[in-house]
Amino acid sequence: MLTKRNTVTTQVQDTSPEGTSVALDTRLSRHVVSVVPKKRQEVLRWYGWGYNDSEFYGEQGTICFKGDKYPLGGCELPNFTKWARSKFDLYVDSTKEYPQLPQKYPLPVENAGFLNELRSCTKVEHSQEGVDRLVRCHGQTLNDIYSLWHNKFRRIPDVVVWPRCHDEVVQLVNLAHKHNVMMLPYGGGTSVSGAVTCPQEEQRMICVLDTSQMNRMLWLNRENLTVCFESGVVGQDLERVLREQNLTVGHEPDSYEFSTLGGWVATRASGMKKNVYGNIEDLVVRVRMVTPTGTLERECSAPRVSCGPDFNHIILGSEGTLGVITEVVLKVRPLPPVQRFGSLVFPDFEQGVLFMREVARRRCQPASVRLMDNEQFLLGQSLKPAKSWLASCLDAIKQRYVTAWKGIDLSHICAATLLFEGEQKEVQRQEALIYEIASKYKGFSAGGQNGERGYVFTFVIAYIRDFALSQGIVAESFETSVPWDRCCLLCRCVKQRVVSECRKLNITHYTISARVTQTYDAGACIYFYFGFRYVNIPNPVEVFEAIEHSAREEILDCGGSLSHHHGVGKIRSHWYKNSVTETGSSLYTAAKEHLDPRNIFAVGNLLPAPDKLQHEKEQSAAIKAKL
Numbered sequence: 001m002l003t004k005r006n007t008v009t010t011q012v013q014d015t016s017p018e019g020t021s022v023a024l025d026t027r028l029s030r031h032v033v034s035v036v037p038k039k040r041q042e043v044l045r046w047y048g049w050g051y052n053d054s055e056f057y058g059e060q061g062t063i064c065f066k067g068d069k070y071p072l073g074g075c076e077l078p079n080f081t082k083w084a085r086s087k088f089d090l091y092v093d094s095t096k097e098y099p100q101l102p103q104k105y106p107l108p109v110e111n112a113g114f115l116n117e118l119r120s121c122t123k124v125e126h127s128q129e130g131v132d133r134l135v136r137c138h139g140q141t142l143n144d145i146y147s148l149w150h151n152k153f154r155r156i157p158d159v160v161v162w163p164r165c166h167d168e169v170v171q172l173v174n175l176a177h178k179h180n181v182m183m184l185p186y187g188g189g190t191s192v193s194g195a196v197t198c199p200q201e202e203q204r205m206i207c208v209l210d211t212s213q214m215n216r217m218l219w220l221n222r223e224n225l226t227v228c229f230e231s232g233v234v235g236q237d238l239e240r241v242l243r244e245q246n247l248t249v250g251h252e253p254d255s256y257e258f259s260t261l262g263g264w265v266a267t268r269a270s271g272m273k274k275n276v277y278g279n280i281e282d283l284v285v286r287v288r289m290v291t292p293t294g295t296l297e298r299e300c301s302a303p304r305v306s307c308g309p310d311f312n313h314i315i316l317g318s319e320g321t322l323g324v325i326t327e328v329v330l331k332v333r334p335l336p337p338v339q340r341f342g343s344l345v346f347p348d349f350e351q352g353v354l355f356m357r358e359v360a361r362r363r364c365q366p367a368s369v370r371l372m373d374n375e376q377f378l379l380g381q382s383l384k385p386a387k388s389w390l391a392s393c394l395d396a397i398k399q400r401y402v403t404a405w406k407g408i409d410l411s412h413i414c415a416a417t418l419l420f421e422g423e424q425k426e427v428q429r430q431e432a433l434i435y436e437i438a439s440k441y442k443g444f445s446a447g448g449q450n451g452e453r454g455y456v457f458t459f460v461i462a463y464i465r466d467f468a469l470s471q472g473i474v475a476e477s478f479e480t481s482v483p484w485d486r487c488c489l490l491c492r493c494v495k496q497r498v499v500s501e502c503r504k505l506n507i508t509h510y511t512i513s514a515r516v517t518q519t520y521d522a523g524a525c526i527y528f529y530f531g532f533r534y535v536n537i538p539n540p541v542e543v544f545e546a547i548e549h550s551a552r553e554e555i556l557d558c559g560g561s562l563s564h565h566h567g568v569g570k571i572r573s574h575w576y577k578n579s580v581t582e583t584g585s586s587l588y589t590a591a592k593e594h595l596d597p598r599n600i601f602a603v604g605n606l607l608p609a610p611d612k613l614q615h616e617k618e619q620s621a622a623i624k625a626k627l
């Protein structure tokens with residue numbers, strides 16, 4: 001008999017999914033070989049971002065990039081070197097070294113009852129090795145990485161567990177609840193909100209539940225265009241497997257090389273192609289989450305139901321605080337036959353925003369459209385590798401065309417990158433319309449190559465922060481969403497605020513830039529990059545956080561949100577209550593108390609941990625004193 005649930009298998013072995021629809025091709029249920037091995041440090045950098053073999057480095061005063069995974073691999077970057085010199089007065093020090101793995105790790109807190117039952121009653125693999133614990137104690141905030149480099153973490157996980165399926169997660173959650181062990185679900189560890197960082201004040205044993213071994217595609221239904229994956233599947237693995245079937249989910253956050261499906265759901269992630277495919281909340285059909293009081297899931301995979309509050313939305317954005325997401329049913333789409341890049345240049349940011357506004361008003365967004373301000377545009381240009389003589393001449397001619405014939409001032413110029421996807425005719429129609437709207441705002445095409453480069457650089461840019469840190473520069477991004485009528489105002493005010501805070505603190509070499517990365521009917525997502533070179537500042541991260549804190553206050557004052565997609569985590573928990581109101585906060589707390597009565601899950605995310613509140617008050621007084 002066919003059941004309604006399209007039920008997923010929960011056994012470790014590949015068995016036929018029970019109760020699935022007629023169109024299910026059971027042969028497709030399969031393990032996915034991941035680019036990220038169980039010992040993630042074998043492939044991924046333990047002290048920062050990305051692959052071990054890809055990094056920026058200095059050679060004879062020039063910044064270079066190595067590694068064969070990205071088009072910049074093996075390139076010298078003289079223009080980037082010049083950019084860094086002009087921004088930060090940086091003379092690249094090629095002798096600066098990256099940190100060495102520590103020889104000693106914090107002693108684990110042990111809960112004997114939990115460990116005994118873990119070993120005797122389950123088959124779940126686990127480790128208490130120092131390095132396994134260290135590489136899973138953090139995400140990718142500046143604070144995380146700086147703390148790693150300077151060996152500052154007091155608490156790291158006491159044990160790491162690798163369940164292989166839903167049922168093993170149920171066992172683990174029951175054990176942790178029984179023995180009062182704190183549990184932190186860990187996906188790709190790409191969080192930039194402190195959500196996956198171990199709470200430093202926690203007294204109980206901390207168990208990190210690594211989802212990487214739960215990454216099977218459980219079923220694929222071509223008739224319904226739905227697929228069910230286990231939550232630990234990494235973004236690029238998920239897309240690779242689907243592409244082999246001529247399908248795509250189309251969810252591509254900039255971290256999708258390493259972030260996981262469970263992480264996307266837990267943080268309400270947003271992908272760069274959301275205009276065609278939707279954000280994660282639009283893509284999820286059904287989701288299963290194991291909590292200490294039971295498994296929460298919708299009963300069927302119907303496309304929409306009208307049954308009171310949507311419990312998928314309790315799970316989306318819960319940041320590991322309510323339980324472990326184990327399986328997710330997602331929509332899939334056929335791969336688009338045509339994918340084309342484009343780019344536009346505008347005389348200034350304001351004209352670019354007007355263009356973005358009109359595109360959103362007319363709902364004709366291509367798969368992706370991103371607008372960079374002048375500062376980001378110049379940084380992007382500087383990342384082009386060293387050129388041949390002929391290519392440099394051509395560039396000079398193009399530059400002359402832009403400045404002399406188009407009358408554009410290079411110190412105000414800004415650019416948009418475009419990605420079109422769909423049928424040939426549809427893409428042509430979209431391109432024509434987009435270029436027509438751009439011309440109304442004095443924009444003109446700068447070619448597909450620049451557009452493509454812009455998207456590829458997105459992945460490379462993530463590596464800059466580690467190199468910057470080695471050269472004494474601290475940097476990080478932060479983001480928000482804002483109604484259209486406040487978009488330009490917010491960008492201006494936040495930049496001004498950062499500039500004035502830097503002046504007050506005698507920080508002379510810094511960069512602050514903005515881009516509009518997503519557009520909606522009612523507003524846009526704005527993404528800021530901020531970094532400064534610290535000279536004679538003993539606590540650069542604290543200073544950075546103080547400035548970022550005041551930038552966030554400015555964002556909120558200008559009508560921006562606490563976060564568009566990075567989430568709240570620990571670093572924005574200070575503002576959570578205000579942003580959801582007192583009533584909203586107590587509703588969340590009641591749900592938390594019901595699902596997780598002993599407060600074992602992801603303590604300190606969304607709402608500050610109780611013992612952190614006092615510490616927070618002291619910190620906020622210190623921040624005020626500093627500014």
Ligand SMILES: Cc1cc2nc3c(=O)[nH]c(=O)nc-3n(C[C@H](O)[C@H](O)[C@H](O)COP(=O)(O)OP(=O)(O)OC[C@H]3O[C@@H](n4cnc5c(N)ncnc54)[C@H](O)[C@@H]3O)c2cc1C
Binds near residue numbers: 232258268567602
């Ligand atoms: C360079 C870079 C670029 C980024 N670009 C984007 C972007 O374009 N769009 C975007 O939305 N975000 C972006 N992010 C932020 C980050 O990648 C997302 O928040 C992502 O969704 C986190 O996924 P993860 O698997 O790495 O989760 P983790 O970092 O491992 O965890 C994040 C949170 O989710 C919880 N969690 C993870 N898995 C589960 C699970 N199975 N069950 C319950 N809770 C779970 C964790 O406990 C934690 O609270 C970026 C980050 C970086 C460093």
